[in-house]
Amino acid sequence: MSPFVFGPPGPRFVAVGEYPVWDEALAAVNRDLAVTLPEQPALRLVAYPDEDGGEWVHVALANGDAHGNALEPVSSAAEALRAVAGAAQDTVMELLWRAWPVCTLHGLGMHAAWDAGRAYWRCAGGTGPGDPAHLRGAVGELDTIHRPPRPGRRRRGGR
Numbered sequence: 676m677s678p679f680v681f682g683p684p685g686p687r688f689v690a691v692g693e694y695p696v697w698d699e700a701l702a703a704v705n706r707d708l709a710v711t712l713p714e715q716p717a718l719r720l721v722a723y724p725d726e727d728g729g730e731w732v733h734v735a736l737a738n739g740d741a742h743g744n745a746l747e748p749v750s751s752a753a754e755a756l757r758a759v760a761g762a763a764q765d766t767v768m769e770l771l772w773r774a775w776p777v778c779t780l781h782g783l784g785m786h787a788a789w790d791a792g793r794a795y796w797r798c799a800g801g802t803g804p805g806d807p808a809h810l811r812g813a814v815g816e817l818d819t820i821h822r823p824p825r826p827g828r829r830r831r832g833g834r
């Protein structure tokens with residue numbers, strides 16, 4: 676008799692280092708979360724056991740709640756970035772009931788997209804013909820475009 680006759684073990688938080696590729700991708704997505712929803716605690720990875728003794732890993736809110744599909748195996752860090760961005764978006768949008776991340780130009784929710792081997796947040800654009808869909812920023816780098824301009828202050832150093 677299986678020791679699990681009373682049901683399989685439940686989900687668990689994934690420890691840092693168990694899935695290094697996804698850790699790194701999630702850290703990037705959490706940077707985007709921190710600049711766009713500063714009040715929201717960082718997302719975490721949660722593992723759900725499957726029927727074959729393995730587990731499915733999901734991107735969850737800090738409380739462990741997750742929504743949407745599990746992360747599929749990936750073959751590169753860039754793919755992991757897009758996969759985690761998409762999973763994070765599912766979880767945030769479904770569980771927090773809000774579009775995320777939002778394009779600051781159009782006020783529209785963006786989606787994780789793929790272009791030339793990099794993961795981006797893509798906005799569908801405005802309704803006019805001169806306002807097409809666009810890649811708003813690389814996943815993990817929304818801080819570089821959301822930071823408000825600071826008139827009167829110059830960046831030190833420069834390049």
Ligand SMILES: [Zn+2]
Nearest residue numbers: 778780781798
């Ligand atoms: Zn836009």
